[in-house]
Amino acid sequence: MLGALAAIPVLIAIAVRVTSGSSSGRGPAFLDQITQNGLFVALTAMVVSTPLFLPLTVGVVAGDTISGEASHGTLRYLLAAPAGRVRLLVVKFVGAAVFCLSAAGSVVLAGILIGAILFPVGPVTLLSGDTVGPVESIGRLALVASYVAVSLLGLSAIGLFISTLTDVPVGAMAATVVLAVTAQVLGALPQLDWLHPWLFTNYWLGFADLLRQPIAWDSFGSNAVLQLGYIVVFGALAYSRFTTKDVLS
Amino acid sequence: MTRRWIRWLPAIAVPAVIAAGVLIVPLSANAAVDLPAKTPQQVLEMVATTSVDAFSGTVVQTADLGLPELPQIGQTAGSGSNAPGTDSGQTASIAAALEFLTGTHTARVFVDGPTKTRLQVMDSLAERDLVHNGSNVWLYDSAKNAATRVTLPQGDATVPNDGSTTIQTPAEMADRLLASVGPSTTVTVGDNTRVAGRPVYDLVLTPKSADTLVGSVSIGVDSETGLPLQVLVRARGQQSPAFRIAFSDVTLTAPSAGLFDFTPPAGATVTQQALPQSNSATGHATMPAAPPTVTGTGWDTVVSLPAGQGTSTMLDSPMLAQVTTSVSGGRLLSTSLLNVYLSQDGRVFAGAVPLSVLQSAATGR
Known part of the structure; x- marks a missing residue:
């Protein structure tokens, strides 16, 4: 799956390279700057993959955590060892979190690599119009990757909880991904203003704030707090459900 | 059985604690602030x-x-x-x-x-x-x-x-x-x-x-x-x-x-x-050269623009048609703070006043 994610920036870069330049102002943000600076491949790929591809893979991984073991019939054996259910949950969540980080990291890393191969690399123009050198821009890209990884933690916790509800992993994966899409649809409706700060997708595209000069840390902080809230709530739900569940398979 | 219930406690307690926090924090922020009284x-x-x-x-x-x-x-x-x-x-x-x-x-x-x-x-x-x-x-x-x-x-x-x-x-x-x-x-x-x-x-x-x-x-x-x-x-x-x-x-x-x-x-x-x-050249290209007329003072001031080429084309703009409503004698852009009345002859009247005041300003001359 990491390979599939890494293919996104590669596809974007090759498409831009082959068609050589798009008219400015069309397509996803940062697309028209790729030809001048390869580092923008990573950013464009992030904008493209944040709404669907990343939640899709995270949904698959998080939805598979418990129900996958159950469907393979291995959950019983895992719990037969004196490790305890809480520990299994924590380990499964940490695994999902590591996947979030490596997923976001692989998109950015593949973007930087393919961008550096196909296009010139130079100082990056920030959203504020200021320019920063390549070293600082790679630092900022690393920040963007960590921001997106943090953004996906809430979804992982939801996936973990749904995974404890069922023995059918496909159901848990689908439910998690559907939730991610639903939250984004709700976030696009201005009539539901009051709900927006509570949606775990609310700050997903806020990584743009890391590309301003000076960096606006507010959204990083609010995002972290929001995701932490989701982790705590769904972690508690998953704990309660999993420790009271009759494990038969 | 009781053990089962105890295990469901966190699932109930955690959302409750968060909800309570969400309700209490704004309350404490809005709590009375003590400052020396000033005129x-x-x-x-x-x-x-x-x-x-x-x-x-x-x-x-x-x-x-x-x-x-x-x-x-x-x-x-x-x-x-x-x-x-x-x-x-x-x-x-x-x-x-x-x-x-x-x-x-x-x-x-x-x-x-x-x-x-x-x-x-x-x-x-x-x-x-x-x-x-x-x-x-x-x-x-x-x-x-x-x-x-x-x-x-x-x-x-x-x-x-x-x-x-x-x-x-x-x-x-x-x-x-x-x-x-x-x-x-x-x-x-x-x-x-x-x-x-x-x-x-x-x-x-x-x-x-x-x-x-x-x-x-x-x-x-x-x-x-x-x-x-x-x-x-x-x-x-x-x-x-x-x-x-x-x-x-x-x-x-x-x-x-x-x-x-x-x-x-x-x-x-x-x-x-x-x-x-x-x-x-850019900002006011659509505005007529004649300066706006100001009638009234204070909060019920009405600013009026004479008819010009710009205002009449603005009336046909589909964007404007979407946000205005048709009233007697013209169109009205109504907001809770400001009313803009576009009379049919192309004049524009604006002010933080009810429509009737704008209409009487339009018929007044």
Whole structure:
């Protein structure tokens, strides 16, 4: 799956390279700057993959955590060892979190690599119009990757909880991904203003704030707090459900 | 069985704790703030003599004027292809003006003295900047990757604005409002509150006139420095504030000097604008040459524009047709704070007054 994610920036870069330049102002943000600076491949790929591809893979991984073991019939054996259910949950969540980080990291890393191969690399123009050198821009890209990884933690916790509800992993994966899409649809409706700060997708595209000069840390902080809230709530739900569940398979 | 129930406790307790926290935190923030009592006159003096001339902060502007909210997507799609002067350019400029009258906008402000200002309007995945340093003013739009440079004549501190960065700081807006305080206004001091974590005096301006849509204007004045931190405009007959502009955080130290040195990035479209022509050429191209007429004083002032070529074409604009309603003798753009009446002969009447006042102003001549 990491390979599939890494293919996104590669596809974007090759498409831009082959068609050589798009008219400015069309397509996803940062697309028209790729030809001048390869580092923008990573950013464009992030904008493209944040709404669907990343939640899709995270949904698959998080939805598979418990129900996958159950469907393979291995959950019983895992719990037969004196490790305890809480520990299994924590380990499964940490695994999902590591996947979030490596997923976001692989998109950015593949973007930087393919961008550096196909296009010139130079100082990056920030959203504020200021320019920063390549070293600082790679630092900022690393920040963007960590921001997106943090953004996906809430979804992982939801996936973990749904995974404890069922023995059918496909159901848990689908439910998690559907939730991610639903939250984004709700976030696009201005009539539901009051709900927006509570949606775990609310700050997903806020990584743009890391590309301003000076960096606006507010959204990083609010995002972290929001995701932490989701982790705590769904972690508690998953704990309660999993420790009271009759494990038969 | 009891063990099962105990295990479900966290699932119930954690959301309950979070919900309680969410409910209690705003309550404690709004708890009464103890400040030495001051008369309205003393607070006005604080504002007039404020010594803060360097600060940075985040300004949040929320407008709830009863206008339909335009989706953000439409705004960015329109900005991609607008040629000034053409009909789509005109529609885009109307859209840009309307954009700041709906929804919430966030901007960062950096101020160091009267000659160094930087304003950053933060859009989703984009930003619009206004950098003013001495006699140089740069406007930068990251979505179009276009920079505009304006050179101010010596000694002139008024910054031109093409409408794309029309967010003011609460202080600028408060100054403008206080300048117009006259015998038509009652000034009182309301309950002290907190804005951006700082205790503020609440200066309330209430119009005496019954013929205005403005219910009251309250200005949050920082209790330590006298810097206005919030402006809140309430409309008559509307529960939520019609317009609010406030700092969400503010730092009263000079921002780093490097922020005011702007060099347009490589690859950006750079245009140079001369000052005197620019205002009449771009911003007000659609406005007739004749100056607007002002009738009435104080809160029930009506501004009227004579018929011109620009206003009649504006009447046909589909954008405008969408936000206006048909009334007897013309069309009305109605918001909870401001009514704009476009009479059929092309004249425009605007004011913070009910429609009947505008109509009588139109038939009065």
